[in-house]
Amino acid sequence: MSTMTMPMKPQPEAAARAQQPASPVLEIRGLSAGYASAPVIRDVRMDIGRGLVTAIIGPSGCGKSTLIRCLNRMHEIIPGAFCEGDVRLEGHDVFRMDPVHLRRQVGMVFQRPNPFPTMSVYENVASGLRLNGVRDRKLTAERVEKSLRQAALWDEVKDRLDKPGVGLSGGQQQRLCIARALAVEPRVLLLDEPCSALDPIATARIEEALLELKGSLTMVIVTHNMQQAARVSDRTAFLLMGDLVEYDETQKIFTSPADKRTEDYITGRFG
Amino acid sequence: MITDSNFERRQAVGKLFFVWTGACALVACSLLFLILGYIAWQGASSLDWSFFTRLPKPVGEKGGGIANAILGSAKVVGLAAALGLPIGVAGGLFLGENRKSRMSFWVRYAADVLNGIPSIIVGLVTYTLVVLPMRHFSGLAGSIALAVIMIPIALRNTEEFIRLVPDTLREAGLALGIPRWKVTLTIILPAASKGILTGCLLAVSRVAGETAPLIFTAFGNRYWGEGMLQPVASLPHTIYTYAISPYDDWHRQAWAAALVLMLFVLTINAASRLWLRPSQEGH
Amino acid sequence: MKRHFDEDLDGLAARLLHMGRLTEEMIQLAVRVVTERDALLVAEVKRREHEVNELHIEIDDRALKLIALHQPAAGDLRMIAAAIKINSDLERVGDQAVNIAETGEYLCKEPKMKLFDVPRMVEVAASMLKDSLEAFARKDTALAKDVIRRDDEEDRLKSQTFNELIHLMQSDASTIQRAMDVILISRNLERVADHATNIAEDVIFMVLGKDIRHRHVEA
Numbered sequence: 001m002s003t004m005t006m007p008m009k010p011q012p013e014a015a016a017r018a019q020q021p022a023s024p025v026l027e028i029r030g031l032s033a034g035y036a037s038a039p040v041i042r043d044v045r046m047d048i049g050r051g052l053v054t055a056i057i058g059p060s061g062c063g064k065s066t067l068i069r070c071l072n073r074m075h076e077i078i079p080g081a082f083c084e085g086d087v088r089l090e091g092h093d094v095f096r097m098d099p100v101h102l103r104r105q106v107g108m109v110f111q112r113p114n115p116f117p118t119m120s121v122y123e124n125v126a127s128g129l130r131l132n133g134v135r136d137r138k139l140t141a142e143r144v145e146k147s148l149r150q151a152a153l154w155d156e157v158k159d160r161l162d163k164p165g166v167g168l169s170g171g172q173q174q175r176l177c178i179a180r181a182l183a184v185e186p187r188v189l190l191l192d193e194p195c196s197a198l199d200p201i202a203t204a205r206i207e208e209a210l211l212e213l214k215g216s217l218t219m220v221i222v223t224h225n226m227q228q229a230a231r232v233s234d235r236t237a238f239l240l241m242g243d244l245v246e247y248d249e250t251q252k253i254f255t256s257p258a259d260k261r262t263e264d265y266i267t268g269r270f271g
Numbered sequence: 272m273i274t275d276s277n278f279e280r281r282q283a284v285g286k287l288f289f290v291w292t293g294a295c296a297l298v299a300c301s302l303l304f305l306i307l308g309y310i311a312w313q314g315a316s317s318l319d320w321s322f323f324t325r326l327p328k329p330v331g332e333k334g335g336g337i338a339n340a341i342l343g344s345a346k347v348v349g350l351a352a353a354l355g356l357p358i359g360v361a362g363g364l365f366l367g368e369n370r371k372s373r374m375s376f377w378v379r380y381a382a383d384v385l386n387g388i389p390s391i392i393v394g395l396v397t398y399t400l401v402v403l404p405m406r407h408f409s410g411l412a413g414s415i416a417l418a419v420i421m422i423p424i425a426l427r428n429t430e431e432f433i434r435l436v437p438d439t440l441r442e443a444g445l446a447l448g449i450p451r452w453k454v455t456l457t458i459i460l461p462a463a464s465k466g467i468l469t470g471c472l473l474a475v476s477r478v479a480g481e482t483a484p485l486i487f488t489a490f491g492n493r494y495w496g497e498g499m500l501q502p503v504a505s506l507p508h509t510i511y512t513y514a515i516s517p518y519d520d521w522h523r524q525a526w527a528a529a530l531v532l533m534l535f536v537l538t539i540n541a542a543s544r545l546w547l548r549p550s551q552e553g554h
Numbered sequence: 555m556k557r558h559f560d561e562d563l564d565g566l567a568a569r570l571l572h573m574g575r576l577t578e579e580m581i582q583l584a585v586r587v588v589t590e591r592d593a594l595l596v597a598e599v600k601r602r603e604h605e606v607n608e609l610h611i612e613i614d615d616r617a618l619k620l621i622a623l624h625q626p627a628a629g630d631l632r633m634i635a636a637a638i639k640i641n642s643d644l645e646r647v648g649d650q651a652v653n654i655a656e657t658g659e660y661l662c663k664e665p666k667m668k669l670f671d672v673p674r675m676v677e678v679a680a681s682m683l684k685d686s687l688e689a690f691a692r693k694d695t696a697l698a699k700d701v702i703r704r705d706d707e708e709d710r711l712k713s714q715t716f717n718e719l720i721h722l723m724q725s726d727a728s729t730i731q732r733a734m735d736v737i738l739i740s741r742n743l744e745r746v747a748d749h750a751t752n753i754a755e756d757v758i759f760m761v762l763g764k765d766i767r768h769r770h771v772e773a
Contacts, residue, residue, distance in 0.1 A: 074446060079371060104448030114439040118461040128447035131457055177443070184447060227625055254627045256763025266627045268557060 022050045025188055025218045026071060031085035033063075033070050035078065040066045041242045044085070048188070053210060053219045055233035055250065057226055059270060062239045064222040068190045071220065072106040073099045089187070104132065107186035111193040113173035115165035115180070122161040124176055128184040143183050151179035152209040171202025175209065182217075189213075191221040195228065207232050226266060230254050238262045310533055314526035322527060327493050327509075333520050337528050339495050343504035347413045347489055348479050350499065355418030356425050356471050363429025363467070368455050370434070379430075386423040393419050394484030402488055410496065410503030413489030417478040424477065428470030432463040469543040476539035480532055482507035506532050559624055566616050566637050567691070573609040573644050574687040576602050578680065580651035581746060585676050587658035588739060591666070599655040606648040613641040629760075636760035640690065643749040643756075647683065650742045650749075657735050657742075667732040668722070671715045675743045678708045682750035689757045698754035698761075708747035715740045 024047035034040040041063035048054050056064045069075035070083045073094060087094045094102050115124045123130075125144045134140055144161075148154040153175040157168070165176055174194060181189060191210075195203040210219060210232055223229050229236050230250060237247040238261075246253065246262045257263045264270055325336030362378065369375050397416040402408055436459050444454035460467075485491070490502040491512060506528055513525035580602050587595045617638050620626060626634055661667060682701050689698040719733045755767050 072446065074442065077442075077445060100448050100450050102448070103446055107448075108442075108446035110439060110442060110446075112439060114437075114443040116440060116443070116458055116462070118458075118464075127444075127458075128449070131444075131447070131449045131453055180443075181447065226627070230625075230627070255631060257628050263628045267630050268559070 024048055025050045025090060026220075027086075027088045027091075028071075029086040029088075031067070031070060031083070031087060033066050033075055033081070033083040033085075035082075036080050037082075039242060041070075041239070044239075044244045046237060046244060046247050048218060048220055049235060050218055051215045052234040053214055053221060053232055055229035055236045056220065056222045056239060057224070057229050057236060057265075058239035059265065060224065061241075063242045064224075064239055065192050067239065068108075068192060068220055068222055071188070071190060072103050072108055074103075074108060104128075104184055105186055106188045106190060107181035107184060108190045108192065109174070109177050109181050109194050112197050113170060113177050115168075115173050115176050117164070117166050119165055120162045121157050121165050121168070121176060124165040125179045125183050128180060132184070143185075144179075147179040147182040150182050150209065150213060151175040152205055152212070153179055169202075171198050171205060174198060174202070175206060178206070178209065182213075186217075188218045188220065191219060193222055193224060196224065203228070226254075238265060240265070307533065307537075310526060310530050314523075314528070314530035317523050317527035318530065322524075326495070331518070335524070337504075337506070337509055337524065337531070339492065339504040340506045340509040340528065341531070343410070343489070343492065343496060344479060344506040346499065347410050347485070347503055347505055348417060348475060350411070350414035351417035351421060351478060352471070352475055354414060355421035356474070358418075359422040359425025359474070360429045360467060360471070362422070362426040363431075364433060364455065364460065366426070366430040367433025367436075367463075368459070379427075382423040382426050385419070386427070389483075390416075390420055390481050391483035391487075394487040397484065398487040405500070408488060408490030408502040410489050410499035410501070413485050413503060413505065414499070416484035416488050417481060420478050420481060420484070421474045424474040425471055428474070429463075429467050432466030432470065433459060435466065436462045465547060469547045472539050472543045476536045479535060480507055482511050486511070559620075559626075559630070562616075562620055562624075563630060563633060566613065566620065566634070569609060569613050569616065570637055570640060570644070571687060571691055573606055573613065573641070574683075574690075576606050576609070577644050577647040577651065578683055578687075580606070580648055581654070581676075581680055581683065584651040584654035584658060585680075587655050588661060589669070589673065591658075591662045593659050593662045596655045596659050599651055603648050603652050606645060610641060610645040614638060617641075632760045632763060636690075636756040639756050640753050643752045647746050647749050650746050654739050654742045657738050661732060661735050664732050667729070667736060669736060670718045671711045672736060672740055672743070675708060675711045675715065675740055675747075678704060678711065679743045679746040679750065682708070682747050683753075686750040686753040686757065689754060690760075693757070693761050695758050695761050698757040701754040702751050705747055705751045708744055712740050712744040 026048035028044055028046045028048070031044040032039050032042050044067060046054075056067060058064050066075060070085075071087060071094070073083075075081050075083050076099070083095075089097075089102070089105060094106075116127060119127060122144055125147055126140050129140050129143060145154060145158075148157060153172060156172060157163075157176075165173070168176060174197075178189075178191075178194070195206055198206070207228065210221070213219065214234075221229070221233065233250045235248065236250045236253045238245045238253065238257075238259075240261055246257060246259045248258070252258075253262060254266060257266060321334070322336040323341065324338050325334070326339055327337065328335030362382070366375050366378060393416050397412055397419070401412040401415055405412070440458055440462060441454060444458045445451065449458075485505050485508045489505055489508065491508040492502045492504040494504075496503045510525050510528045510532065513521040513528065516522070580599050583595050583599050583602075586592060587599070617634050620634055621631075624630075682704050685697055686701045688694065689701065716737060719737050723730050723733045759765050
């Protein structure tokens with residue numbers, strides 16, 4: 001299996017933060033998408049910064065999930081879905097790429113933890129590698145341990161790697177799914193409300209894991225919890241009824257947003 | 272008002288309803304036990320080692336066994352499973368993963384119709400298409416007929432269990448950059464495997480008792496038979512032949528054979544129910 | 555959509571404005587100690603200072619509670635941050651008023667002293683304080699900017715007063731004690747004006763989200 005040959009160098013956090021001389025990892029221009037003929041998002045334009053966490057917030061139904069699902073073309077597996085516009089990953093048009101190839105570069109973690117029920121913890125994390133033809137046992141084992149450490153799960157499962165993946169608690173299962181996604185070493189990790197099914201402690205653990213990954217991994221997180229966006233992200237995009245209302249540094253959005261609609265949403269004045 | 276004047280009446284009606292429905296359920300259950308009990312009563316005394324291992328004796332002589340019928344059933348049903356189950360499971364896999372296409376609609380429809388075709392007609396058609404060109408009856412023809420009956424059972428059952436696998440697993444697999452077909456084969460199929468295998472077992476136990484198609488195809492045999500391309504004995508066929516005969520000894524053996532068949536079906540049913548029970552461990 | 559939280563914010567603002575009114579009164583009373591040579595008013599000033607100090611604690615407490623419990627963002631956050639800072643400035647204004655009153659008490663025991671530009675300074679400082687609080691109440695950034703501009707005049711008046719009093723001390727040594735007191739009072743008033751300026755800058759941050767401190771204000 002061939003992979004894109006541009007290596008991802010881990011960048012020091014300071015350089016990867018706010019001031020971005022480096023080019024964006026994902027460039028989105030004029031993106032519109034929806035189901036049947038009704039668009040859910042309209043003409044979205046944003047750049048996803050390298051090594052940063054970008055949060056997408058907005059009320060229910062505003063198109064947040066649709067937006068990130070377009071980024072790894074998971075949107076198209078739904079019958080009747082359409083997606084048009086320009087999305088470029090490191091300059092390459094994602095709609096011209098093989099979707100399978102794209103999804104190895106742009107991974108995803110879903111709202112409800114979904115470990116593979118017939119596989120053990122180890123097999124779950126290794127599944128992305130194994131099922132993509134990686135035969136090297138040593139490499140696989142190294143990647144599995146690395147990913148589990150990055151997902152802050154290693155210490156809890158290192159003695160039970162061969163136990164079923166579904167035997168873990170909800171928060172652990174979600175970290176397992178994160179490790180599974182990280183094992184294939186994607187350039188971008190998309191997270192669709194990863195903590196909404198979890199309790200606050202499990203949520204905090206996952207947020208800590210994401211904060212540790214900052215700098216070396218580009219992440220886009222959809223969340224309906226504004227405080228989570230404030231805690232975790234460097235940039236925040238506010239989506240309202242399919243339109244990108246405001247997209248700026250998180251600190252600016254939460255202290256002095258430019259658009260009144262953003263202010264109203266953040267302060268809870270939405271009726 | 273704390274007390275309620277209608278309370279007593281409501282209680283009485285509730286109790287009556289419970290008693291009535293419970294009685295009906297008991298009647299339904301007891302039919303099964305009646306049948307089982309009667310067969311056991313009639314046939315249990317004839318079950319001995321020679322019954323299972325001996326060939327039938329010539330007409331009129333007492334004794335003998337149904338060894339050839341047991342072996343013959345095993346061969347015919349075994350070959351039928353080998354022919355029909357893979358086709359059924361693969362077809363069910365297709366339907367389970369492509370739910371909304373036009374082709375799926377027609378395949379599903381055809382399978383349902385096929386399921387409803389009386390088995391004797393399947394037997395007749397197989398007679399025409401296989402036995403006649405071959406110029407003689409054969410176990411192979413019997414297997415083909417049984418396979419045709421098994422295919423829609425396995426197909427619909429497989430489809431159901433594939434559908435039961437949540438879409439979240441498919442999404443997870445696809446999001447890892449695994450091709451669609453690999454997701455189906457390595458993630459979805461294993462997840463549904465328990466249910467699919469159980470369905471296959473039930474299909475086997477169902478056709479094990481089919482008599483009508485075998486009359487026209489395998490035809491039955493008083494001896495071991497010369498392979499699958501020749502007539503082969505089978506349990507249901509033997510039961511039929513012995514039951515309609517004028518000999519008391521054969522009647523006795525028919526009951527015994529019926530008991531053997533019933534036990535086989537019961538065992539498969541019980542085993543698959545046990546196996547398919549949700550596991551106690553994990554979340 | 556009106557929120558319960560808005561009532562809490564309005565409550566916080568109301569307490570702050572009440573504190574502001576008290577400090578304005580304290581300044582007026584303290585100045586009267588000097589101009590009317592009425593030492594009895596010192597007690598009035600001290601009485602209000604007690605209440606101002608209690609409000610100082612109460613307002614910080616309220617603000618912290620709102621932050622802890624509501625995780626405010628954007629405009630709400632800026633308002634609470636401004637309230638904490640204005641609280642601190644107003645408490646200092648109260649202290650300045652007490653200082654003026656106590657200095658005035660000494661002056662009452664001495665022969666009457668020429669006050670030069672001090673009355674003018676009082677006008678400027680008092681109006682700046684009043685306007686800065688008004689700007690907070692009405693979220694009026696134009697008024698706030700005006701207050702900031704007036705600080706220059708207060709500084710000018712202070713320098714002027716200082717020079718005139720130096721001149722007086724050099725010509726007549728018997729006035730040194732009283733002249734020093736007047737200089738102190740002018741300094742207190744200049745500090746009051748500075749605090750009013752701070753309050754005005756906080757109002758601009760609260761309303762516009764722009765931090766204009768230590769920078770030139772555009773018209």
